[in-house]
Amino acid sequence: MTTEPFSPPTPSGTGAAAVLLALSLFFAPSVGAADRNPLELQKIMQELGEQMQLVAGAISREDWEAVADVAPKIAKHRAPSFTEKARIMAFLGGHAAEFRAADRLTHDAAMKMGGAAQRRDGEGVIQAYAEVQQACLACHQAHRKEFRTHFYGGAP
Ligand code: HEC
Secondary structure, rough: OHHHOOOOOOOOHHHHHHHHHHHHHHHHHHHHHOOOOHHHHHHHHHHHHHHHHHHHHHHHOHHHHHHHHHHHHOEEEEOOOOOHHHHHHHHHHOOOOOOHHHHHHHHHHHHHHHHHHOOOOHHHHHHHHHHHHHHEEEEEEEEHHHHHHHHHHHOO
């Protein structure tokens, strides 16, 4: 971290005033930014989104091997760190079980999609793909807005 943005001091200002100004410039933005750091969950979600796009592309090519490869990765997506999980669970409180159930539904539908891909059952893959999407959507509709308000201070 350099001190460049705070110099040169205004010619008219006293040393103390310049230092106070510099300190307030230094601390104010960093405190605000800490609240808005994206959750690891957000990155995990972006990965899920990319994997679902991969599946959609693979379905068009009837590349069932690719679907069979990606589906379990969607089902068994990584979890956030222990501390972030604790933050999320604390925030969810009484809704934690519901949130977990939504994750479970996604898991089951994605595993079903993988199974259908292994059988090269295109219809089955497409049906399960829709089920996965419905599971994603249901959780987003139930929780996304509250997450954004709570963890990012109401940013859209
Ligand atoms: C158990 C609940 C839950 C399930 C199931 C779920 N999501 Fe999410 N998703 C969230 C929450 C909460 C957010 C908001 C996270 C944030 O903004 O930090 C989110 C945000 C996202 C985002 C936006 C990320 C961004 O950059 O803002 C994408 C993309 C996404 N999810 C994809 C998916 C896909 C694809 C699935 C299904 C395979 C899925 N999600 C299933 C809870 C869920």
